[in-house]
Amino acid sequence: xxxxxxxxxxxxxxSKEEVYTSDIIERMKEVELIVVEGTLYPxxxxxxxxxxxxxxxxxxxxxxxxxxxxxxxxxxxFLRELEKSWSQLVGSVxxxxxxxxxx
Amino acid sequence: xxxxxxxxxxxxxxSKEEVYTSDIIERMKEVELIVVEGTLYPxxxxxxxxxxxxxxxxxxxxxxxxxxxxxxxxxxxFLRELEKSWSQLVGSVxxxxxxxxxx
DNA sequence: TAAGGTACTTTGTAATGCAAGGTTCTATAT
DNA sequence: ATATAGAACCTTGCATTACAAAGTACCTTA
Numbered sequence: 001x002x003x004x005x006x007x008x009x010x011x012x013x014x015s016k017e018e019v020y021t022s023d024i025i026e027r028m029k030e031v032e033l034i035v036v037e038g039t040l041y042p043x044x045x046x047x048x049x050x051x052x053x054x055x056x057x058x059x060x061x062x063x064x065x066x067x068x069x070x071x072x073x074x075x076x077x078f079l080r081e082l083e084k085s086w087s088q089l090v091g092s093v094x095x096x097x098x099x100x101x102x103x
Numbered sequence: 104x105x106x107x108x109x110x111x112x113x114x115x116x117x118s119k120e121e122v123y124t125s126d127i128i129e130r131m132k133e134v135e136l137i138v139v140e141g142t143l144y145p146x147x148x149x150x151x152x153x154x155x156x157x158x159x160x161x162x163x164x165x166x167x168x169x170x171x172x173x174x175x176x177x178x179x180x181f182l183r184e185l186e187k188s189w190s191q192l193v194g195s196v197x198x199x200x201x202x203x204x205x206x
Numbered sequence: 207t208a209a210g211g212t213a214c215t216t217t218g219t220a221a222t223g224c225a226a227g228g229t230t231c232t233a234t235a236t
Numbered sequence: 237a238t239a240t241a242g243a244a245c246c247t248t249g250c251a252t253t254a255c256a257a258a259g260t261a262c263c264t265t266a
Contacts, residue, residue: 005192006223009199016204021244031195039223041246063243064231083200088135089108090193095134096112097186101119106223106253124213142254144215166212167262 006035008082010043011071014053015079020066044069052078109138111185113146114174117156118182123169147172155181 013019013027021040028035044067047053052075055067071079116122116130124143131138147170150156155178158170174182 003221005196009196012200012202016202027199031198032191033195033199036224037245038225038247043223045246060232060243062233064245066244086196086200092134092136093108093112093189096130096136097115097189099115099119109254139255140214141216141256144213146254148215163212163263165264167214169213 003085004082005086006039007043007047008079008086009033010040011047011052011075011079011082014069015071015076018056018068018070020058020068022066047075050078051075107185108189109142110146110150111182111189112136113143114150114155114178114182114185117172118174118179121159121171121173123161123171150178153181154178 009028010024013024019027021037021044024040025035025037044053048055048069051072053069054072055069057065058068059065112131113127116127122130124140124147127143128138128140147156151158151172155175156172157175158172160168161171162168
């Protein structure tokens with residue numbers, strides 16, 4: 001029923017700026033959403049294989065190189081889809097929750 | 104990241120009126136949320152074992168008897184919890200999605 | 207008393223997200 | 237030079253969630 005909320009968040013973050021994994025975790029934490037590496041790495045690989053993302057290696061000033069992700073055209077389309085079904089879900093759930101009881 | 108949206112919907116429906124499974128499916132369909140028996144029966148059993156629901160057998164005018172569910176006190180508390188974390192989730196996701204890109 | 211529909215239940219499976227552990231690479235302290 | 241620490245990446249195994257599909261029980265009607 002509720003497919004792809006986390007996926008949508010990740011894609012939304014990447015659509016704003018090129019980021020690597022730790023950036024994503026940080027952006028999520030900024031709005032009190034906790035997500036961990038073990039979730040993120042497989043998901044990013046999946047999204048990349050699906051053609052929604054592409055990445056580029058970049059060196060870091062302190063530490064090993066990082067994979068910086070950015071959206072593809074297809075990824076942007078997919079993000080718009082996800083956003084649409086997300087707002088539909090929110091609407092439906094609000095209908096259920098806010099409906100007056102039969103009294 | 105976030106669990107229990109469907110659970111919250113089910114509990115919200117039951118909190119409005121005493122219903123049996125087919126009623127729930129119908130209420131959900133009214134707001135374009137599709138849920139099926141195979142999802143619902145195990146979930147209702149779980150919620151009942153957890154002490155959030157109780158049920159009562161009632162005869163039907165045409166067919167076998169039905170399990171009518173209603174909330175317990177504990178169930179109402181739990182529902183309020185779920186609603187709170189649901190609106191937090193909606194808020195957080197909106198923050199992510201609506202945030203301006205760095206440009 | 208057989209047939210069909212309604213209601214409840216169980217089983218197997220796919221997808222999701224997490225914990226935990228592992229590998230590689232770089233910088234720094236010894 | 238070498239060991240240590242830490243950053244970044246990746247993998248494995250597990251619990252949970254939701255669904256499809258098949259199965260069981262009951263009730264009404266022909």
